[in-house]
Amino acid sequence: MIDALTLSPIPESAQALRPAVRAFLDEALRGRPMDRLARSWMGFDAEFSRALAERGWVGLTLPEAYGGGGKDAFHRFVLAEELLCRGAPVSAHWIADRQSGPLILKYGTQAQRDFFLPRIIKAEAFFCIGMSEPQSGSDLAGLRTRATRTAEGWLLKGQKLWTTNAHRAHYMIALVRTSGTPEDRHQGLSQMIVDLSLPGVTVRTIGDLTGDQHFNEVFFDDVLLPDDALIGDEGAGWAQVTAELAYERSGPERIYGSMVLFDAWLQHLRSRPSPTPAELALAGRILAHLVPLREMSVALTARLVQGDSPVIEAALVKDLGTELEQAIPNLIADALAADPLAERPDALLQTLSYVLQVCPTFSLRGGTREILRGMIARGLGLR
């Protein structure tokens, strides 16, 4: 059976971060249109990321020796939920902060740490994650991009797909094959840090259905990587990626993706003389889902702090979280059009259109719903 996620208090020291973050956001987000804010961890703003970094809020969990905050995962949770609920555009540094930095700290050589971590912490090095390929989406173990060891370094050949931010990140941590064939599945995979400015790297942006451009296809045509592009052990890529995905899946971004919309809709209800019972019930239903989910996410954070890697539990929380994130725009769309003659605020409608159209992606990133449910089933001991 899957371990129960039990209520875990966030220490006072981490809670103490909130007022400063809120005060900063009041200033920094002033005047930004609501539908831009609704992009949140998909909203890219390098200046904003650097402003956060100046305050020490990028790499909060990385060691002080590299310029990081030296704080535990609770601090990052508090910071993340304050940023995400306000719709702060954190996409530029988010992947490096959440997973690439911790990955380099855990598996990197001293030289790799010394080089990358200070740059991540200053929001000077942005990362993307190269996992999916044209023939290898959910079935990652079948990927074909290959790095071959040569006298000069690693020769990288292949293609990644759906790589978020590849067109504006400096580095990619790519999962590639260093030995064997796709038939070897999880054996022979390794992680490489790819400098995206190297010759032979071509990034082509793919527009999404809302008109935004965040994901890409990335081609590697005999890209020569230095020997030290390898991160961690050769052939240990699968285990490293699995641990990394626990970070990706356990965070509050899997709960709060529709919060800007929800808060905007609540403001709309408050501005009217009396909300209908159906509207109140909907607000309450969303709250009743949000509260335990948030505490489940805190409980995962507590497990990370203890040094665990709660992979199955993270899958469970992510699947529940994305279900709520997707339900919110659909339910609000229904509520807002319950009276087709009523006039509604333009900004709210615009925010709704964006979130409603983009919300199918919530359960695709970081492992699809079906894959996560398969993991949960294994965790339950279904044979």
Add this chain to the structure above:
Amino acid sequence: MDALLFESIDRFVAGCSTPAVVREVERGYGAASLWAEVESSGYAELLVDEAAGGAGLGLREAFALWLACGRHALPVPLGHTAWVRAVLPLAGVDAPKGPLTLAAQCSRDAQGGWSCQNVPFGMVADWVLVGDAQGAALLPVTSGERRPSGVHGSLQCHIRWPVQPAGALPLPGPCDLLHAGALITATLMAGALQRVLESTVTYANDRAQFGKSIGKFQAVQQQLSVMAEQVYAARMAAEIGCAGDGIVPHPLRAAVAKARASEAAEKVVAIAHAVHGAIGVTAEYDLQLHTRRLQEWRADFGSQGYWHVRLGQALVASPQPTLPFMLDELLP
């Protein structure tokens, strides 16, 4: 949660609330001897003040008690009794002996008579704590007319007292039954949900069709994963409801607990029965001991529909965005 406390209570309840005992009590036999065993364990005094001979524990520990009672379908109201025994002295009344329960719904007539619908554990309780806007009272079940209100085996009943019952103990002060009843029920449900998940996973592994265990089929695995998600969320909601010191529930936390448990139960019961097929709805198979209770408890002390509106009112009445509202007004 205090894992050691839960383990010891769970072991005790599992020992005395076997499926055979549950069925016997549901047939109308053996409730008194089961209650004597429960009483001798001392768990009914868990929340009573230490000065009055109890353990002086609060909701945080009651979570473990209610979870275990729900997990083993204990057919006597130990969880309710523990809370009522602790709350009565606060209201200035000495708790009587015997099993006690709470009624969510009650009405009184001009003659001083009372009637309550769907009283949980009404068939096996000696006393019922009732309350309305005019005040609360503890009514002796034996002097009322009981009518079963559930299906065969249900311990729920309607109770009517045509006149002010002799021996009724009026409470001098107000007593918030609704939130306590909702929280106790939500936590019993969290325990029952956990049990239903365990049984359904076991069944899916044991039952073979098309040459393999049905738990190997992705369609079944996906359903059981959804079930697990609902079970874990309901459990967390109940734990949030029970967070805090003392025995008086935080109204919004209790609301979250009951709303989430009721919504989870709807999905979980449906999936459990779908996976079990026909055997799951037979009287002799144990699944129904748990799903029958869950279906009744969904409505007790307010359905999700009721609590959603209450939560929505609180959220909309606040000027705060959702996160600060949760942090300041709701979360432990």
